[in-house]
Amino acid sequence: MFKxxxxxxxxxxxxxxxxxxxxxxxxxxxxxxxxxHGQVISTIDASVQQLASTVQSSVTKGLEEEKLVExxxxxxxxxxxxxxxxxxxxxxxxxxxxxxxxxxxxPDAESYVKIGDKVGENTVVCIVxxxxxxxxxxxxxxxxxxxxxxxxxxLVEYGQPLFLVRV
Amino acid sequence: xxNKIKELFLHANHQFISGEDISKRLGISRTAxxxxxxxxxxxxxxxxxxxxxxxxxxxxxxxxxxxxxxxGQATEWLGKEIVFYKESISTQQDAHELAKNGVGHGTIVLxxxxxxxxxxxxxxxxxxxxxxxxxxxxxxxxxxxxxxxxITLITSLxxxxxxxxxxxxxxxxxxxxxxxxxxxxxxxxxxxIHGEQDQxxxxxxxxxxxxxxxxxxxxxxxxxxxxxxxxQAEPKRATLIQAFLQQFERDYERFEKDGFVxxxxxxxxxxxxxxxxxxxxxxxxxxxxxxxxIDQNGYLLxxxxxxxxxxxxxxxxxx
Numbered sequence: 001m002f003k004x005x006x007x008x009x010x011x012x013x014x015x016x017x018x019x020x021x022x023x024x025x026x027x028x029x030x031x032x033x034x035x036x037h038g039q040v041i042s043t044i045d046a047s048v049q050q051l052a053s054t055v056q057s058s059v060t061k062g063l064e065e066e067k068l069v070e071x072x073x074x075x076x077x078x079x080x081x082x083x084x085x086x087x088x089x090x091x092x093x094x095x096x097x098x099x100x101x102x103x104x105x106x107p108d109a110e111s112y113v114k115i116g117d118k119v120g121e122n123t124v125v126c127i128v129x130x131x132x133x134x135x136x137x138x139x140x141x142x143x144x145x146x147x148x149x150x151x152x153x154x155l156v157e158y159g160q161p162l163f164l165v166r167v
Numbered sequence: 168x169x170n171k172i173k174e175l176f177l178h179a180n181h182q183f184i185s186g187e188d189i190s191k192r193l194g195i196s197r198t199a200x201x202x203x204x205x206x207x208x209x210x211x212x213x214x215x216x217x218x219x220x221x222x223x224x225x226x227x228x229x230x231x232x233x234x235x236x237x238x239g240q241a242t243e244w245l246g247k248e249i250v251f252y253k254e255s256i257s258t259q260q261d262a263h264e265l266a267k268n269g270v271g272h273g274t275i276v277l278x279x280x281x282x283x284x285x286x287x288x289x290x291x292x293x294x295x296x297x298x299x300x301x302x303x304x305x306x307x308x309x310x311x312x313x314x315x316x317x318i319t320l321i322t323s324l325x326x327x328x329x330x331x332x333x334x335x336x337x338x339x340x341x342x343x344x345x346x347x348x349x350x351x352x353x354x355x356x357x358x359x360i361h362g363e364q365d366q367x368x369x370x371x372x373x374x375x376x377x378x379x380x381x382x383x384x385x386x387x388x389x390x391x392x393x394x395x396x397x398x399q400a401e402p403k404r405a406t407l408i409q410a411f412l413q414q415f416e417r418d419y420e421r422f423e424k425d426g427f428v429x430x431x432x433x434x435x436x437x438x439x440x441x442x443x444x445x446x447x448x449x450x451x452x453x454x455x456x457x458x459x460x461i462d463q464n465g466y467l468l469x470x471x472x473x474x475x476x477x478x479x480x481x482x483x484x485x486x
Contacts, residue, residue, distance in 0.1 A: 096312040096364055100449060100481040106289020107450075130316040130480045131343035131465055132287055133358040140363060153450025155480065158313060 091141045092161040099130035101162065103152045113163075117145045125163055128156060143167040168195065170234040172203045173212070176224040177238040185221035227403065231277060231300070235405045236412075244273040245304070245416040246408075254280035255301075259357065259373040262303035266361070266369040272307040273416075277408075284375055287357055293387060298379035300404050304415075306370045309423055312360070315367065316480075317427035317465040318419075319344045319358045320434055322372050325418055326354055327437045329411040334398050339439035342458070342467045342484060346376075347439045351392035353377050378402050428463050435460045440486060445469070447482040454479070 014022050014033050022033040095101070103111040103126055113125045119139040128135045147164035150156055171193055175184060186197050195203075204214055204222060211228030233249035240246065248271060255261055255278035262276045281301045284292030294301055308315065323344035330336040330346070330353075338348045346354035354376040362368040377393035379402065394402045421429060440458050447454045447469065459468040459476060466478040 094364065096362075097315065098313070098480055099316070102288070102450070109289060129287075131319050132356065132481075133316040133319050133360060134287070135312070135360045138363075151451070153452075155449075 089167050090146065091143060091165040091167045093125060093137060093139060093141075093163040093165060095128050095137070095156040095158065095160045095162055097128060097130060097135065098158050099128040099133075099135070099156060101150045101152065101154050101156045102127040102129060103148075113145050115145055115148060119143060119145060119165060128162075137162065139163075139165060141165055141167050168193065168199070169203050169206050170232070172200065173207060173232070174234050174238060176207075176212070176214075176222070177235065179224065181224055183217065183220045183223045185219075188221065229297075229401060229403050229405070231279060231404045231408065233277070236277075236408055240409050240412065242273075242412050242416045245419070246273065246275045246412045248274045250274065250276045252276070252278045254278060254282060254296075256282045257285045257373075258301050258303040259285045259359065259371060262305050262371045262373070263359070263361075266305045266371060270305060272305070274305045275302055275412075276305070277302045281375075285357060285373065286355065292355060292357075292375045293381070293384060293391070294375065295379075295381040298377070298381045298393070300374065300376040300378055300408060302408070303371050303373045306372065306419070308367050308370050310367075310426075312362075312365075312367060314426055315360055315370065316343075317430075318370065318372070318422065319356055320427070320461075320465050321418055321422055321430055322356050322358070322374065322415070323354075324430060324434050324437060325415045326356075326374070326376070326411060329407060329414055330394070332414075333407050333410045334394060334402065336394070336397055338437075340434065340437045341439045342461065342479075343465070343481075348392050348397055351390055352387075353392050353394065376407070378404050378407070427465055431461060431463050431465070434465075440484075443486055446485045447479050448485065449482040454482075 010022075010024070010031065011033065020034065024031045105112070105127065113119060113123065119125065120142050121138065121140055123139045124136045125139050125145070126137050128137060143165040145163055146166045149161050149163060156162065172189065175189060175192065186200055189195075189200050190197055208214070210230055210232070211226075212230070213225040215223045215225055217223070231251075233251045236246060236249055250261070250265060252258075252261065255276070258276040258278050258281065265274060265276065278301050280296040281292070281294035281299075284294045284301060286292045292301075320340075320343055323340045323346055326346050327338045327340060330338045336348060338346050338353065341347050341352070344356040345352050354374065357373040359371045359373070360367055360369075377391060379395045380393050381391075383391045394407075418430070438458070438460060441460060442457055444457050445455065447467075454469065454471065454477065456469040456471040456477070459470050461467055462478065466480055468476055469479055470476050
């Protein structure tokens with residue numbers, strides 16, 4: 001299976017290149033990347049499907065130079081990813097609003113959570129802030145953090161997945 | 168009991184109230200009344216005592232005890248319940264506790280001394296005993312998360328308008344919600360929201376206002392200003408709190424119904440630094456350009472050097 005950072009790297013390279021279609025097969029996993037209208041759309045085969053949502057978020061990040069652009073193109077793949085994550089007991093913690101993602105309560109503080117941390121319904125996992133309104137996001141499920149989908153300081157959209165939790 | 172006696176005197180409009188009258192109304196002895204009046208004197212109240220006429224309140228001290236705010240307050244639901252602490256670590260922290268324990272919409276936490284006032288992202292808000300207004304408003308909103316951030320803009324707008332109404336001060340707003348007078352910060356607002364994915368449980372708006380001249384720490388001495396420094400007189404904090412609460416209640420009701428759109432022109436009029444060059448710092452990037460105004464969603468519009476207008480949802484602004 002491909003590692004997350006490998007996929008991110010590939011997408012970044014393809015995104016910056018003039019390549020329109022890209023396929024890679026390796027040890028039974030297959031990744032297909034296609035650019036439509038100059039943007040990257042990805043399809044990923046079954047063995048890496050639980051990572052689809054993560055990939056999607058990296059893709060949207062790559063697409064978005066101008067902030068707060070509504071990303072209609074991305075919404076369909078995100079929905080697909082949602083269905084898939086249900087199958088594999090992965091829960092997505094999503095952002096309830098547009099804003100900046102912070103992984104800690106202050107620049108000097110430790111991250112609220114990291115990969116491998118066990119969380120409960122009321123565990124605070126991050127802060128999303130817009131216009132000095134601070135929203136402490138709680139996990140809302142019991143489980144283990146398996147993936148951080150956004151980076152500290154990144155702008156997130158309404159409904160954008162922030163974490164994957166194995167429930 | 169002291170609150171009740173204070174209420175009587177505040178209500179009496181500086182007229183005499185006889186000891187007998189107080190004694191009948193509150194069911195306490197003359198000696199008890201005398202003791203309570205001595206206590207009120209410690210809070211800064213001054214009385215004239217005349218044989219056979221009773222007591223008369225002489226002054227209107229800068230007192231922010233709840234009974235002082237309640238007196239003459241015309242709001243319907245905001246600040247009907249004020250939780251007052253002589254000193255508090257942080258009213259924001261107190262408000263979270265109270266909200267979790269289920270206090271009602273419109274409850275206010277107010278203190279006369281804040282030990283470790285909270286600013287954004289772990290920063291502190293400088294507070295000196297008796298020289299500022301530090302309060303947190305607990306709200307249980309009917310609006311969505313998407314609408315919520317603009318409440319911080321409205322709060323600053325209401326404060327600017329209350330400063331104008333009470334003191335005639337022309338204050339402005341540094342986006343998103345710092346209140347500036349003569350280019351210096353007079354008040355700051357920190358809003359925190361708590362809820363589930365699609366439902367807000369409560370919203371806490373923390374407000375810090377420099378009312379009186381303070382001995383500011385070195386790092387903010389050139390950037391901070393108080394109401395007292397502008398009006399060259401001692402401000403009455405209770406008057407400003409009342410004016411703020413009345414206007415906030417009205418505007419909040421409108422905001423719940425109609426969103427931010429009815430406010431954005433008013434906000435743009437009060438916006439500080441229009442046309443000026445700024446740098447917006449976010450955690451991982453910086454943008455520079457000049458301030459155009461805000462849009463109907465409350466985002467800051469900034470024109471970059473290549474003539475492009477971009478929208479800013481969060482970040483620190485430096486001129």
